[in-house]
Amino acid sequence: MNTQNTQNTKLNTDSFNFANFATDDIAARVAAVQARIAAACIAVGRDPSEVRLLPVSKTHPAAAVYALWQASGITRFAENKVQELAKKQNELASIAPLTWALIGHLQTNKAGAAAVAAAEFQALDSIRIAAALERRLSELERSLDVLIEVNTSGEVSKWGLAAAEVAAFAQALTAYPHLKVRGLMTVAAPDLNDAERGFAALAGLRETLLAQGAPGEWNELSMGMSNDFETAIRYGSSCVRIGTAIFGARG
Numbered sequence: 619m620n621t622q623n624t625q626n627t628k629l630n631t632d633s634f635n636f637a638n639f640a641t642d643d644i645a646a647r648v649a650a651v652q653a654r655i656a657a658a659c660i661a662v663g664r665d666p667s668e669v670r671l672l673p674v675s676k677t678h679p680a681a682a683v684y685a686l687w688q689a690s691g692i693t694r695f696a697e698n699k700v701q702e703l704a705k706k707q708n709e710l711a712s713i714a715p716l717t718w719a720l721i722g723h724l725q726t727n728k729a730g731a732a733a734v735a736a737a738e739f740q741a742l743d744s745i746r747i748a749a750a751l752e753r754r755l756s757e758l759e760r761s762l763d764v765l766i767e768v769n770t771s772g773e774v775s776k777w778g779l780a781a782a783e784v785a786a787f788a789q790a791l792t793a794y795p796h797l798k799v800r801g802l803m804t805v806a807a808p809d810l811n812d813a814e815r816g817f818a819a820l821a822g823l824r825e826t827l828l829a830q831g832a833p834g835e836w837n838e839l840s841m842g843m844s845n846d847f848e849t850a851i852r853y854g855s856s857c858v859r860i861g862t863a864i865f866g867a868r869g
């Protein structure tokens with residue numbers, strides 16, 4: 619790091635409001651979550667390196683993201699709204715080498731902003747959004763990793779495709795070459811038994827898509843949040859999206 623960057627770092631971090639949270643607490647909490655992920659993997663004979671911890675920083679300040687990066691070295695963070703993602707990305711751009719995942723439903727009129735700011739979009743569930751993303755991505759000459767969101771919770775979530783729709787959707791996505799299909803994502807039902815059925819269903823769907831040779835990579839199964847990630851890991855999760863257990867309760 620050259621002198622000028624060091625000065626920028628000092629300038630920018632000094633402007634953060636560190637009074638809103640305790641850096642030590644974040645470091646301890648992320649270490650505890652990492653230990654729980656490792657234990658959950660080992661319990662089912664999985665290598666802990668197979669499971670990515672994706673911290674969800676929504677509603678928490680950029681300073682909390684900065685503290686977590688410093689404590690853990692984690693460089694990809696997630697937000698569920700594109701405006702909030704872009705704001706934190708801008709706040710941190712000159713001081714931390716971060717990339718961003720968008721994990722929430724996207725409106726068509728925000729697809730352009732998402733195409734600019736996100737490295738990964740985990741909630742793709744409509745051709746309209748796919749077409750809007752493709753248009754902007756092709757102008758930007760960049761590609762975007764996408765996960766198809768699947769509704770495994772019935773009435774609980776209004777987002778995501780039914781499992782039976784995913785193969786045809788994946789086929790339709792071949793018309794959008796700047797979208798790189800990496801796998802599936804689900805937001806499970808709050809009830810742990812229902813969540814477990816949802817995780818099993820998502821893992822089963824992945825097997826079906828692989829067996830059918832559906833176009834896409836299907837390496838990613840993004841499932842598991844603060845209250846159910848160990849169960850999700852048992853069912854093969856490759857990416858756990860954790861907010862509360864790291865950053866504390868949302869205000």
Ligand SMILES: *Cc1c(COP(=O)(O)O)cnc(C)c1O
Binds near residue numbers: 676722843861862
């Ligand atoms: C907020 C959010 C999470 C994290 O939830 P926690 O229970 O705080 O861990 C995960 N996934 C999505 C899609 C979210 O919106």
